[in-house]
Amino acid sequence: MAPSPPPPLSSAPHGRTGRPRVTSRAQILAAARRLIDEDGWEKLTIRRLAAEMGIGATTLYHHIQGKDDLLVLLLNHYIGEIERPRLPSDPRDRIVAAATAMHDALAAWPWAAEVLTADGFVGLLDESSLWMVEAIVAAADDYGCTPPQTVDVFRSIWYYTVGEILVRSRSPHRRADRELPTFRETFDASRVPHLAALGDQWAALAARDIYPQGLRAFVDGLLAQATSTKPDGAD
Amino acid sequence: MAPSPPPPLSSAPHGRTGRPRVTSRAQILAAARRLIDEDGWEKLTIRRLAAEMGIGATTLYHHIQGKDDLLVLLLNHYIGEIERPRLPSDPRDRIVAAATAMHDALAAWPWAAEVLTADGFVGLLDESSLWMVEAIVAAADDYGCTPPQTVDVFRSIWYYTVGEILVRSRSPHRRADRELPTFRETFDASRVPHLAALGDQWAALAARDIYPQGLRAFVDGLLAQATSTKPDGAD
DNA sequence: GCTACTTTCGGAACATGTTCGGAAAGTCGG
């Protein structure tokens, strides 16, 4: 429980009392990236990572909080390297563009789903990764949203984005394992007639990527709601 | 602490060959419900459940697929007991009401978050739990949506709902453990000015429940998009 | 009763994330 950032490993090895560190957080992150790149993120376990570095598994816990923490750090690194797209000037379009960038950045890493819902995820992001959030907030502000409305707009979009990524990241699993489609193909026509009527169309329709489309509809609805509601927020 | 020894399998028909079963899926579900009600769902482990029933842990796997499967079965039971609200006649209001019911039903069980994203979750629901889905689909259809549009409407709402439940179900965790709010309170004003300007307001604003509000905005946007788009679906 | 067959049971084992307690390896004051 000593979050005091340790001094760099090589530049100041001596000058401090106590047993010298055998590794650094940066080295751990580098090794984790190597493992992910080589064997896939599913093979990234604490013990493997420790073995890769030639240290004890327990030792890792003195440099990272836990596996979730490690994944967030990794994600921050990857997201930080994404180049910022030029965002449209129109606030509505800007929100859509920024949210799409955020979505794509997270969806690119399957293991992001493991930590997306972790306690206050957005608050754990680096400043270099926060420009997406900042862009959405700024655009909502530009549009004329009040601070509460702005936060609501972002949170709503965030929920939608997280849900989409999580649901879609788990769906392909079963399709490879078993032969079940994402949705069952037969429904009781007497109890759920409309579902039964859709029948096997559902599976095909549910396979399409509708994130951008839904996002646009959502942003439209949110901004319309913001401008039509009394900014005072009659709670 | 074992109020249910093994006898009540007496009614099992003896016309079958092989070693007789010592338990049934129904008994497993009943024991699981008992454990959840008494000690909370976090205490529900495979070994505890087996011990409660006086059987070996491995035996459970001959009656259920795994823990996720067990949780889905449990959720189906609980959702099936929810009384169906009278839904408004207006399609838009009906979608909102049904989605809200769906959200509330899932949000009522913290462990629902554990299986919400499991492979084709909606397809695993019982017919007795599917009336919420059916209601949304039927309302979208009533509104004039084409089958693809109808599925898109439901899936969008589903993503939003799942995201909200998952994010909110994990947030309180850390607030109890540590003192971090859901979002960090200080941001670099030079890199993320708008976030910095919101500052500590964010934490308070993010604590509010905005699901119904966001849902209404989303449904408005989705239905507007559906009626304005060529039904042919120009991909 | 005995042998075959069928179905179910469950102990041992595995991999995982994580915690605990003490040993190890330095510095510092003498």
Place this chain on the structure above:
DNA sequence: CCGACTTTCCGAACATGTTCCGAAAGTAGC
């Protein structure tokens, strides 16, 4: 050089979900 102190390392252990495989407990045919 030595003992005290500080900081870090890591083997052992724990709890979990899950899988393997042989033992157990029935029925069927003789």
